[in-house]
Amino acid sequence: MNFYFEAAKTLDRLDTKEGSIKGVLSTLPEKDRKRTAALVIETLKYKPVLLDVIVASKLLKEERKITSQSLALVLVHDILLSRNGIQAGDGPIKQAILRHKTRLRSEFQRIKIKKGARTDEQLAHVEDARAAKIPRYVRVNTLKCTSKDAIKAFHEQGYRLGDPLGDNPKCFSQDEHIANLFLFPPQTQFQDNPLYTSGKIILQDKASCFPAVVLAPPASDSIVAIDATAAPGNKTSHLSALMGNQGKLYAFERDRKRFTTLKTMLGRAGCRNVEALNADFLTTEPDDSRFSKVDHM
Numbered sequence: 412m413n414f415y416f417e418a419a420k421t422l423d424r425l426d427t428k429e430g431s432i433k434g435v436l437s438t439l440p441e442k443d444r445k446r447t448a449a450l451v452i453e454t455l456k457y458k459p460v461l462l463d464v465i466v467a468s469k470l471l472k473e474e475r476k477i478t479s480q481s482l483a484l485v486l487v488h489d490i491l492l493s494r495n496g497i498q499a500g501d502g503p504i505k506q507a508i509l510r511h512k513t514r515l516r517s518e519f520q521r522i523k524i525k526k527g528a529r530t531d532e533q534l535a536h537v538e539d540a541r542a543a544k545i546p547r548y549v550r551v552n553t554l555k556c557t558s559k560d561a562i563k564a565f566h567e568q569g570y571r572l573g574d575p576l577g578d579n580p581k582c583f584s585q586d587e588h589i590a591n592l593f594l595f596p597p598q599t600q601f602q603d604n605p606l607y608t609s610g611k612i613i614l615q616d617k618a619s620c621f622p623a624v625v626l627a628p629p630a631s632d633s634i635v636a637i638d639a640t641a642a643p644g645n646k647t648s649h650l651s652a653l654m655g656n657q658g659k660l661y662a663f664e665r666d667r668k669r670f671t672t673l674k675t676m677l678g679r680a681g682c683r684n685v686e687a688l689n690a691d692f693l694t695t696e697p698d699d700s701r702f703s704k705v706d707h708m
């Protein structure tokens with residue numbers, strides 16, 4: 412059953428936007444990575460239908476042992492869509508699902524008929540064509556590199572200024588609203604790019620860049636700021652860059668594992684004015700002297 416727990420945990424991490432699908436899957440233990448990744452990807456493909464089946468069959472209401480929706484998703488996926496069924500030894504959770512097998516199958520068939528699908532594959536979630544029109548955004552981390560130097564490095568890597576959504580997969584452009592933000596073709600991979608691994612560029616969507624730009628903390632030693640929900644730290648490092656590594660930025664993250672990620676990301680980005688705190692922001696004492704001079708949050 413561990414395999415299913417791992418897959419469910421992975422779905423939870425994707426739900427909380429801990430990273431891209433590729434990024435999160437790459438952190439799975441190597442032993443079962445391929446198999447877990449395949450189950451996660453297949454489950455995501457059928458997720459809307461599987462959720463409808465789970466709700467209609469009242470599985471989670473009647474089986475209190477299945478405490479997580481993600482666990483239900485991976486198990487229901489295998490019972491309905493995998494040739495081999497649930498690949499785990501007998502136990503209370505497997506029994507709980509098997510008790511509902513007939514109901515799950517009939518709800519699945521009902522949805523299939525309602526959607527006019529002749530095969531299971533036709534129920535798979537097809538990629539939204541608009542996704543191909545969303546560029547891959549890259550923010551230059553000005554704590555480590557200027558935009559001018561980044562453009563030079565992109566050129567050395569074979570990229571040219573042009574339309575990132577055009578036919579040439581090596582074209583990039585500069586964003587018209589956010590400083591130091593660049594647009595690349597949607598399929599561009601940066602995970603192994605030295606600019607990314609050295610923290611000179613940060614993979615951050617345009618929408619995620621607005622909060623720091625709107626808050627606009629000045630670069631001054633007297634500024635004290637708070638990021639109340641920080642991990643993985645893209646907005647934190649953006650704030651730190653706008654502050655020019657001056658003043659003080661407190662970054663709260665209550666989850667221990669995500670706090671570790673936050674520390675890694677801030678270290679890689681060279682944020683020296685950030686104090687990361689593994690704490691729940693809501694438990695902060697308003698009259699804590701550390702925060703008495705906070706002017707940006």
Ligand SMILES: C[S@@+](CC[C@H](N)C(=O)[O-])C[C@H]1O[C@@H](n2cnc3c(N)ncnc32)[C@H](O)[C@@H]1O
Pocket residue numbers: 427428619639640641642643644645646647663664665666669690691692693
């Ligand atoms: C959507 S993520 C934040 C993304 C981040 N701002 C960025 O741009 O990279 C939300 C994070 O806030 C954390 N969080 C939520 N409530 C919190 C609280 N009360 N105190 C501290 N951290 C919290 C969660 O654990 C999660 O890691």
